[in-house]
Amino acid sequence: MQRIGIFGGAFDPIHLGHTRVMRNVLDKSRVDEILIVPNGVPPYKTPTVDMSHLRSMVAIAVEGMPKVSIVEQAMLRGTKNTLDVVRAIIRRHPGAFFTYIIGADKLAGLLHWAETPQLFAACDLLVYPRAGYNGQELTQFAAAQGYRAQLLPVPPVNTSSSLVRAQIGLLSDAEDMIFPQVARYIALKGLYKPAYEQQVCSQMNQRRFEHTLGVRNLAVDLALQHGASMQQAAVASVLHDVAKCMKLGQLQAIARKYGLTDDPQVLRSNALLHGKVGAVLASAKYGVHNPDVLNAIRYHTTGRTNMSPVELCVFVAD
Numbered sequence: 001m002q003r004i005g006i007f008g009g010a011f012d013p014i015h016l017g018h019t020r021v022m023r024n025v026l027d028k029s030r031v032d033e034i035l036i037v038p039n040g041v042p043p044y045k046t047p048t049v050d051m052s053h054l055r056s057m058v059a060i061a062v063e064g065m066p067k068v069s070i071v072e073q074a075m076l077r078g079t080k081n082t083l084d085v086v087r088a089i090i091r092r093h094p095g096a097f098f099t100y101i102i103g104a105d106k107l108a109g110l111l112h113w114a115e116t117p118q119l120f121a122a123c124d125l126l127v128y129p130r131a132g133y134n135g136q137e138l139t140q141f142a143a144a145q146g147y148r149a150q151l152l153p154v155p156p157v158n159t160s161s162s163l164v165r166a167q168i169g170l171l172s173d174a175e176d177m178i179f180p181q182v183a184r185y186i187a188l189k190g191l192y193k194p195a196y197e198q199q200v201c202s203q204m205n206q207r208r209f210e211h212t213l214g215v216r217n218l219a220v221d222l223a224l225q226h227g228a229s230m231q232q233a234a235v236a237s238v239l240h241d242v243a244k245c246m247k248l249g250q251l252q253a254i255a256r257k258y259g260l261t262d263d264p265q266v267l268r269s270n271a272l273l274h275g276k277v278g279a280v281l282a283s284a285k286y287g288v289h290n291p292d293v294l295n296a297i298r299y300h301t302t303g304r305t306n307m308s309p310v311e312l313c314v315f316v317a318d
Contacts, residue, residue, distance in 0.1 A: 002096040007090060008082060009106075011038045011054050014061045014165050015177045017157035021101065024056035024154045026067055030126060033067045037076070037085055048165065049191050060166040063290045083115045087285065090122060099124040103157065104135035111142060123124050129156035132191050135164050168192040171290050173234040180224060187220045187230035196238045196286060204245045212241055219317035228309035229292070236296035237316045239286060241279040244270070275301045301304065 005025055011018065022034050038054045055070060057294055062068045069092055071085075075092060080086045090098060102110065105289045107127055110116055125147050129135035135151050144147035157311040167174040167294035174184040190197050201209050216237035224235040243251060251273045255261055262274045267273065282288040298316040299307065 002033075002093065003031045003099065003143060004089070004093060004096045005034040005099045005101050005126070006037060006086060007034050008037040008039050008085065009102040009103075010161060011036070011058050012048055012161045013054070013057045013164055013178060013191075014038075015174075015183060016179070017159040017177075019061055019065070021152070021154070021157065022062070023104075024128075024152060025101060025126065028152075030152070030264045033069070034101070035069060037061065037069050037071045037074075037089075039082075039085070048188075052187060053185075053191060056097060056148075056249045057182050060185055061179055064246070081115070084111075086119060086122060090191055098122060098123075099126050100191065101126050103128055103130045103137050104133035105130040107132060107138050107142065111138070111145070116147075120147045120236060123148075126152055128152045128154060131156045131158035135187055135189060139255060145147065146295075158236060168231060171229060171293065173230050179182045183230055183313045184220060184224050187223075187234040188217060192235065193231070193235065196235060196288070198241050199286065203242055208245055215240065215314065215317045219313045222313040223310065226309055226313065228313050231314045232290060232293050232310045233317075234297070235290075236293040236300075236310060239288065239293075240278060240297045240300045240314055240318060241274065242281050242286075242297075243274040246274065246277070248268075248273075253311060254280060255278055271301060274288060275299060 007022065021244040023030055025034065035057055038051065038058050051303050056290070058070055069178050071089065075088050076085060079088055086098070086100065100120070101258045102125065104127055125142060126189055127149060128247065129151065135156070139149045164174045164177045168186055174181070186192060200212065203210070206212040216234050219233040219237040220230045251270060252267055253266060254277045255273060258280050260280065261267060265272070275298050279294045282294055282297050288294065292308050292310040295308065296311040299311060300318050307315065
């Protein structure tokens with residue numbers, strides 16, 4: 001009999017804790033394959049990214065795991081909750097034996113859900129430990145309610161998607177929490193950060209905006225290759241020409257207001273001035289205060305000695 005594990009969650013974004021759990025479940029021969037069900041954020045929370053992004057990040061994270069696949073979006077149409085999803089999967093795989101994989105943190109709430117008895121009449125329950133939750137007690141409580149529940153004997157997962165999002169918001173690649181290729185996707189799509197691409201699009205012509213996106217794409221890949229922050233490279237690239245399409249008089253006025261330079265040659269040149277002004281705008285208008293990002297914007301045209309890796313990535317990409 002085929003044994004199928006169902007692993008549902010927001011995966012917003014998927015992190016190393018998720019993939020370690022799946023590998024442990026497969027390595028310990030608990031199931032023959034795992035179906036991942038990215039279900040987005042609960043309805044009582046504000047979505048952070050589109051479902052298409054969540055599914056794409058999951059696909060990147062599980063690439064190379066032959067016994068893991070993502071449930072087709074079409075199969076989920078019309079489903080309203082976890083029970084509907086499980087029933088849809090069961091219909092697609094008649095005769096299989098199902099195990100529902102869940103973290104101890106989610107189990108604590110699920111045990112009080114009205115439809116839980118129906119859900120686990122169709123599935124075994126495999127619980128993986130989460131930091132801050134007593135997985136053993138929760139599993140024993142579930143078993144005492146008549147559910148076929150077992151605790152997966154692995155170290156507690158201490159990573160969470162909320163921690164990853166917080167790190168990304170600080171322009172970190174969350175190296176110990178997510179795969180580099182997932183961090184790359186997040187950087188290229190501008191996820192979990194202010195929508196800088198949309199904000200700068202109205203500040204420049206189409207040709208300049210296309211150039212900006214090209215610089216971002218290359219700078220992110222350079223950052224990945226050379227161990228620099230992809231999130232910082234992406235934000236710096238998107239904002240590097242934010243002052244490029246301003247009139248020279250506007251640039252000069254901002255330069256004088258903020259005391260950016262008193263060099264007459266620089267003040268007469270849009271090419272030399274827009275980087276300095278762009279760094280001011282990035283801070284004052286767009287709320288960016290990371291020094292590497294601001295310096296990458298400031299010196300993306302002229303360069304300077306002792307440039308940081310992020311500065312170099314943007315400079316070379318431009």
